[in-house]
Amino acid sequence: MVFQRPTLLRRSVAANIRFALRQRYRKAPFSIDDILSEVGLEKHAKQPARLLSGGEQQRLNLARALSLQPKVLFLDEPTASLDPASTLAIERIVQRAHQQGTKIIFVSHDLGQARRLADDIVFLHEGSVVLPCRRLNNLYRGDNMIRNTFLKVASALTLTAGMLGGVAHAEGASIILQSTTSTANSGLYDAILPQFTEKTGITVHVVAVGTGQAIKNAQNGDGDVLLVHAKPAEEKFVAEGFGVERSDVMYNDFIIVGPEKDPAGVAGMTDAVAAMQKIAQSEATFASRGDNSGTHKKEMRLWKAAGIDQKAASGKWYRETGSGMGATLNTAVGMGAYALTDRGTWISFKNKANFKIVVEGDKNLFNQYGIMLVNPEKHPKVKAKEGQAFIDWILGEDGQSAIAAYQLDGQQLFFPNAAK
Incomplete structure (x- = not known):
């Protein structure tokens, strides 16, 4: 559980994490530096926790809770007293934790935050459930009196804050981008979206899930723009009238990673299909996302x-995580299993241990990303003007240059290829 006000030990930043780890592990499966790096506090490891800013203290509080790898994390208004930048940092940490398989119960009075983060929304009034919302747009439908009163008050507060030059003004000029865990986990959006916001004043809130779920969310109208990597599914999305027009935006490639011992003997291969056959024949453990994401769809095609009928080996040598790419890679490393991943996520992945790229360079591993506006004729609440502004920017010279410029450890993660 993480409370609104951080409760930290009067010790260093690193010592706060160390104390938590000792309560759970005899030998922790990851380092304190890795944990602090995940929340951007690695440079403050030796600093007394009490000297951190409010936002930094809350990030440390979250890191301490997440270091215990909880199945369920309860957050009680963790951003209530934070500035906009700190709030955004906390939200990104929460999204990453959710992508990696942690179930999160998040208490908030901020409707914009609920819309940005939640899969399911429940209204509580005087300790009772007033209205559960299975889809984000349902928040604005129906005639429940308490819910409608809450929305009206929230709208009035938003207007007041906007007149005072507050945060809510920025919230009004915003879009929701339904996208993939691979782009979010790589750090690409953290690098390029501030450039778009600075130029246009439009904030982009990213919902990072598997491609299949992102498409489903967009079909439900729970987003303004869709950016994913499963071209046949994207073209179907447009053909069925849910999207306006699909455009290529960038690409990288898929790779197969595995343990140094390479039990299937596939290291150095450039034929992905042949490598999958050898993995199956040797019954070497393979970790699959199993989540209908773009990566999972590619794996199924391979x-x-x-x-190979890999489903017949489910629970034996073939293991399905049902999780995002980062969580699946962690599982693969822990089990000594092979896994298919996009190169961008692999480059940014910190827990490689003795794992390495074993198969790469096959044209069948090409990984194209596409972008499209959610059709406002299907969903009138779509912010078509702002969404199209983002699409025009990312397909234009500024956006394409920003994608090309993003690197980690001297390596380019994505390659822009929008049509000229």
């Missing part, structure tokens, strides 16, 4: 081309 198994099919290899003539």
Whole structure:
């Protein structure tokens, strides 16, 4: 559980994490530096926790809770007293934790925050459930009196804050981008979206899930723009009238990673289908996302081309995590299993241990990303003007240059290829 006001030990930043780890592990499976790096506090490891800013203290508070790898995390208004920049930092940490499989119960009075973060929204009034909302747009439908009163008050507060030059003004000029865990986990959005916001004043709130879920969310109208990596599914999305027009935006490639011992003997191969056949024949453990994401869809196509019914081995050598890419890679490393991942996520992944790229360079591993506006004729609440402004920017010279410029450890993660 993480409370609104951080409760920290009067020790260093690192010592706060160390104390938590000792309560759970005899030998922790990851380092304190890795944990602090995840929340951007690695440079403050030796600093007394009490000297951190409010936002930094809350990030440390979250890091301490997440270091215990909880199945369920309860957050009680963790951003209530924070400035906008600190709030955004906390939200990104929460999103990453959710992508990695942690179930999160988040208490908030901020409707914009609920819309940005929540899969399910429940209104509580005097300790009772007033209205559960399975989809974000349902928040604005129906005639529940308490809910409507809450919305009216929230709207009035938003207007007042906007007149005073407060945060809510920025909230009004915003869009929701339904996208993938691979782009979010790589750090790309953290690098390029501030450039778009600085130029246009439009804030982009990213909902990072698997491609299949992102498409489903967009079909439900729970977003303004869709940026994913499964071209056949994207083209179907547009053909069925849910999207306006699909455009190529960037690409990288998929790779197969595995342990140094390489039990299937696939290291150095450039034929992904043949490598999958060898993995299956040797019954070497393979960790699959199993979440209908773009990466999972690509993996399914490779198994099919290899003539392998991997589902028959489910729970044996074939393990499905049902999680995002980062969580699946952690599982693969922990089990000594092979895994298919996009190169961008692998470059940014910190827990590589003795794992390495074993298969790469196959044209079948090409990984194209596409972008499209959610159709406002299907969903009138779509912010078509702002959404199209983002699409025009990312497909234009500024956006394409920003994508090309993003690197980690001297390596370019994505390659822009929008049509000229």
